[in-house]
Amino acid sequence: MFNKVFKIFADFDGTITTQDVGESIFRRFGKKDLIDVIISDLLNDKISAKESWEMMCRAVDPVDKKTLDDFINNMEIDPTFRLFVDYCSANGMELFVLSDGFDYYINKIFEKENLSHIKVYSNRLSVSSSSRLVPSFPYLDANCLSSANCKRNHIISNSSEQDFTVFIGDGNSDKYTCQFCDFIFAKDDLLKFCEAERITYFPFKNFNDVKLKLEQLRVKKRLKKRHQANMKRREVYICE
Numbered sequence: 201m202f203n204k205v206f207k208i209f210a211d212f213d214g215t216i217t218t219q220d221v222g223e224s225i226f227r228r229f230g231k232k233d234l235i236d237v238i239i240s241d242l243l244n245d246k247i248s249a250k251e252s253w254e255m256m257c258r259a260v261d262p263v264d265k266k267t268l269d270d271f272i273n274n275m276e277i278d279p280t281f282r283l284f285v286d287y288c289s290a291n292g293m294e295l296f297v298l299s300d301g302f303d304y305y306i307n308k309i310f311e312k313e314n315l316s317h318i319k320v321y322s323n324r325l326s327v328s329s330s331s332r333l334v335p336s337f338p339y340l341d342a343n344c345l346s347s348a349n350c351k352r353n354h355i356i357s358n359s360s361e362q363d364f365t366v367f368i369g370d371g372n373s374d375k376y377t378c379q380f381c382d383f384i385f386a387k388d389d390l391l392k393f394c395e396a397e398r399i400t401y402f403p404f405k406n407f408n409d410v411k412l413k414l415e416q417l418r419v420k421k422r423l424k425k426r427h428q429a430n431m432k433r434r435e436v437y438i439c440e
């Protein structure tokens with residue numbers, strides 16, 4: 201009866217987790233003053249996301265892997281996320297996690313939560329033999345400066361023009377990206393951005409809020425796609 205196809209794209213840090221895990225790691229293990237400057241430079245568009253991650257990794261002294269892993273294992277996810285994952289699969293909504301953070305901690309957290317089946321696109325991080333953090337960026341795109349993992353490209357390559365695309369996020373790396381989606385769920389910095397830029401969005405506090413709204417959209421007789429999102433997608437097709 202409800203034959204609309206929804207594709208769900210969710211940010212990880214601060215959206216699925218209760219705090220920004222990437223930032224917390226660098227603030228805990230890096231030189232705090234330096235990390236603050238790097239983050240502020242990123243937020244003020246003085247450096248790209250890739251540059252900020254590389255600088256932050258350099259600002260971390262050799263780490264003890266066990267201490268790092270214990271720190272990550274103490275991170276928590278939004279308690280309503282699991283039910284949301286179930287809701288998506290019960291209703292045939294494909295869910296993708298798009299993160300400008302790192303596989304190293306996302307995989308650990310999802311493993312701990314028995315959510316490893318979720319498709320994740322992120323940057324990569326490893327701990328070298330000399331105990332240094334080494335980042336790499338398999339999804340880098342010069343057109344996406346505020347996210348070293350170009351979230352936009354994952355949205356476009358994982359959805360067709362007929363699909364209803366949904367973005368759920370909270371922060372800097374979502375500002376450019378969310379505009380390519382039909383429905384935007386925003387909190388914190390992303391919410392302020394959508395307000396300032398007059399982008400239509402739904403505010404949310406947790407994934408229950410998202411689920412309730414999404415269900416309204418799912419059963420709606422006539423659902424319109426967001427014209428601005430279509431235009432944005434088209435710009436990419438034309439330019440690239």
Ligand SMILES: [Mg+2]
Nearest residue numbers: 211213214371
């Ligand atoms: Mg975030």
